Amino acid sequence: MRRPLACAALAALLAAAASTGADDDPAAVARALADGRITAAEAAAAWQRARVEPEQAAALVRGLPLEAAPVTSHQTTLRCGYGVETDAEVVLPSDGPQADGTYRAIVLLHGLRGDARQPLPVIPVLVPPHTIVIAPSAKMPHASEDPEDLRTSRAAGMDIVKRFPHWWSYRERTFPIVALDYLKRRYPIDTDRVVLMGYSMGGFGTWNVGLRYHDLFAAITPFAGGLSREEFAAGMLGRDRLTRLLLDNVAMVPVYFVHGDEDEVVPVEPERWTHQELTERRLAHTYVEIKGGKHVLSSFLAGGDEAARFREWLDTRVRRSSPRRVVHRAIGDYHAGAYWLRIDGRAGVSSRVEAEAQKNRVLVATQGVSRLTLFVDPEVIDPKKNLTVVVDDRPAFQGRVRPSLQAVAESFARTRDPRLVYERMLTLEVTPRGVEQPGGAWGDLLRGR
Numbered sequence: 001m002r003r004p005l006a007c008a009a010l011a012a013l014l015a016a017a018a019s020t021g022a023d024d025d026p027a028a029v030a031r032a033l034a035d036g037r038i039t040a041a042e043a044a045a046a047w048q049r050a051r052v053e054p055e056q057a058a059a060l061v062r063g064l065p066l067e068a069a070p071v072t073s074h075q076t077t078l079r080c081g082y083g084v085e086t087d088a089e090v091v092l093p094s095d096g097p098q099a100d101g102t103y104r105a106i107v108l109l110h111g112l113r114g115d116a117r118q119p120l121p122v123i124p125v126l127v128p129p130h131t132i133v134i135a136p137s138a139k140m141p142h143a144s145e146d147p148e149d150l151r152t153s154r155a156a157g158m159d160i161v162k163r164f165p166h167w168w169s170y171r172e173r174t175f176p177i178v179a180l181d182y183l184k185r186r187y188p189i190d191t192d193r194v195v196l197m198g199y200s201m202g203g204f205g206t207w208n209v210g211l212r213y214h215d216l217f218a219a220i221t222p223f224a225g226g227l228s229r230e231e232f233a234a235g236m237l238g239r240d241r242l243t244r245l246l247l248d249n250v251a252m253v254p255v256y257f258v259h260g261d262e263d264e265v266v267p268v269e270p271e272r273w274t275h276q277e278l279t280e281r282r283l284a285h286t287y288v289e290i291k292g293g294k295h296v297l298s299s300f301l302a303g304g305d306e307a308a309r310f311r312e313w314l315d316t317r318v319r320r321s322s323p324r325r326v327v328h329r330a331i332g333d334y335h336a337g338a339y340w341l342r343i344d345g346r347a348g349v350s351s352r353v354e355a356e357a358q359k360n361r362v363l364v365a366t367q368g369v370s371r372l373t374l375f376v377d378p379e380v381i382d383p384k385k386n387l388t389v390v391v392d393d394r395p396a397f398q399g400r401v402r403p404s405l406q407a408v409a410e411s412f413a414r415t416r417d418p419r420l421v422y423e424r425m426l427t428l429e430v431t432p433r434g435v436e437q438p439g440g441a442w443g444d445l446l447r448g449r
Contacts, residue, residue: 024050030060033409034185034416036081036173040409047405054403054423061408062418069186075116078136078182081173082144088136088179089116095129102190104131105183107176109168109202110138111224119199125303126197128315132187134179138201141169148331149208149228149243160233167229168198168205172334172414176209180216181416191417192319197221200266200295203257204229211246212335214253214328216415218319221310222257224266224295231270239273245350247277248329252338254317256286256310258300260293286313321419322379325356337373337414340380340422345371348435357381364391367434375411376401376424383424391430401426 026047033043047057073091080086097103106127110118116137123133141147147170153160161167168174176196183189196217198206203225210220226232227247228240255278259271268289275287288306290297300306321339328338329352336343343351351368357380366372372391376383389397407425414420 026050026052026060030064033413034064040413043409044405054405054408057405057408058421058423061412061421067186078175078178080175080178081171082142084139086137086139086175087116088134089120091123091133093131098130102188104193105189106131106133106195106197107179108133108135109176109198109205111200111202113165122301125301125307126311128311132183134183136175136179138166138168140166145169145171149230149240152237153230160229163233170208170212174209177213184416191419192321193218195219195221195314195317198225199223200225210253211249214249215338217253219254219317224259224263224297226266226270227274232266242331242349245329245331248327248352250278250283250285251327256313258288260290260297262292263295265295322377324380327354340375340377342373343369344373347432360385361388366392366430368432369430370432371429373425373427375407375422377422391428392433396428397426
């Protein structure tokens with residue numbers, strides 16, 4: 001386990017912070033960083049002015065006290081990264097927390113033309129014990145966003161977005177992520193037991209948010225959904241090859257997806273493509289196709305053997321928060337990292353990084369990457385020993401990585417997960433290789449030709 005700051009030292013630090021101004025209060029800085037009110041750079045600078053050491057800063061963000069929270073189910077208001085507000089339903093379990101006092105969590109996403117209340121009836125059927133459920137209401141994504149699953153159709157002069165009164169954003173401060181942050185600030189959440197679940201439009205949101213930010217979840221479970229709106233509403237374009245690159249990230253997060261073979265709203269064929277692609281790549285997953293199932297999977301949601309098998313599967317999902325092997329595929333700058341790796345510079349339409357730690361030697365393979373950062377996870381790499389990094393079969397670094405306030409602030413700002421906070425970081429320049437530029441008609445459409 002990561003060694004926390006000694007209780008006496010932390011108490012002394014908090015006492016000292018209480019006597020300083022708000023700008024230099026280390027604990028207040030940690031809270032502001034957690035709430036997104038300051039940037040990682042601002043937090044690091046404030047801690048530096050207060051003469052906080054990286055180990056102390058890490059202890060502060062890992063030990064942030066919980067805010068006051070209702071002890072019963074309730075409604076709340078969430079604000080996304082664009083300042084848009086929405087409502088959310090929070091359902092606390094009747095059986096209380098787990099034996100260690102923590103709760104599991106499920107972020108539950110509703111379907112098209114629904115709201116936060118729409119998916120709540122599935123809780124008794126699909127949700128395991130000791131689980132807090134939070135269900136936000138969707139809004140239309142901000143006009144400045146450029147969703148990858150609409151680019152090809154827009155280049156072809158098609159405006160399929162008019163068919164959707166709202167949708168789940170895929171950006172880093174989307175409502176599903178903000179909903180999870182709400183729980184983590186107020187309840188003792190076991191962040192290794194967080195699941196993203198969604199139905200119909202929520203299934204699309206589960207695929208897209210879950211595969212972009214896969215290190216936040218122990219599992220993702222889409223029902224009656226799909227990867228791309230273009231495959232759903234503009235099927236003439238065939239497979240959305242850009243969005244489907246995200247399937248690489250299934251290597252890092254368990255997926256259990258369900259679809260009816262007679263779905264009259266969201267065609268089953270794209271989910272069959274996904275099952276086929278994952279099987280060909282030998283990426284472990286569970287796909288259940290309900291024979292005779294319509295869009296409303298009545299037999300599945302009524303309970304029975306299939307629902308029981310799903311619930312048993314879900315009950316055993318636990319995230320490995322310190323994996324020795326990390327794979328991350330990015331198709332946008334906004335979801336650049338996973339666990340102890342981050343892509344800082346991309347080349348081409350997508351980028352991919354795969355790294356494996358072997359004692360204090362890290363082997364990295366890249367595609368379409370010009371710059372990357374490696375954070376030192378002490379569960380994987382001994383920070384007191386020299387580290388050797390080999391990137392694309394070339395020696396890239398050898399030596400010790402010093403702790404920094406920047407590493408603490410940047411790692412915590414990305415996930416707001418105390419188990420994914422790191423005190424050391426190493427940034428490397430990379431000669432891009434394997435730059436992918438899609439060819440054929442799909443590539444021409446993507447480039448607007």
